[in-house]
Amino acid sequence: MRPERASATRRASAERGGATVCLLAIGLVFVLVGLFGAGLGAARCARHQARVAADFGALAGAVRVLDGVDAACARAAALVSANGGRLAGCRVDGLDLVVTAQVRVVPLPGLARVATATSRAGPVGAGGG
Numbered sequence: 001m002r003p004e005r006a007s008a009t010r011r012a013s014a015e016r017g018g019a020t021v022c023l024l025a026i027g028l029v030f031v032l033v034g035l036f037g038a039g040l041g042a043a044r045c046a047r048h049q050a051r052v053a054a055d056f057g058a059l060a061g062a063v064r065v066l067d068g069v070d071a072a073c074a075r076a077a078a079l080v081s082a083n084g085g086r087l088a089g090c091r092v093d094g095l096d097l098v099v100t101a102q103v104r105v106v107p108l109p110g111l112a113r114v115a116t117a118t119s120r121a122g123p124v125g126a127g128g129g
Contacts, residue, residue: 039107046105046115053085054101058121061090062097065122072097088116096122 061076073090080087080101089100100118107113 035108039111042105042107043113043115046103046113047117049084050101050103050115050117051119053080053083053103054099054117054119055121056080056083057085057087057090057101058097058099058119061099062095062121062123065092065095065097089118093120094122096120 057076057080060079061072064072064075069090069092072092073087076090076097076099077087080099083101085101085103087099088102089098091098098118098120100116103115105113105115
């Protein structure tokens with residue numbers, strides 16, 4: 001074998017696998033970006049779910065405010081749990097009912113968070129359009 005052919009063969013064997021490692025690194029970046037996006041989407045959906053649960057709970061409970069705080073909060077709790085949330089707070093402010101709902105979310109394994117939303121419902125005040 002001639003010397004220039006031997007050095008070309010050594011150079012080619014030294015570069016073997018470089019593209020594979022680069023492709024694997026790019027693939028890993030895509031997987032990590034996908035996991036981040038999925039986690040962000042799950043957290044955003046939980047926030048919306050908590051907001052919907054709080055809105056519906058406040059609206060349903062506001063109808064029962066004149067029956068007392070316990071009746072209003074019991075009705076709100078029923079609607080909040082029916083929408084996948086947990087009633088974290090319920091209070092009457094005049095004729096308004098203020099409801100706080102929480103939804104637990106696990107965007108990634110081992111990473112649990114709680115999305116919280118608060119809503120107020122009651123009669124339209126005088127002068128409100």
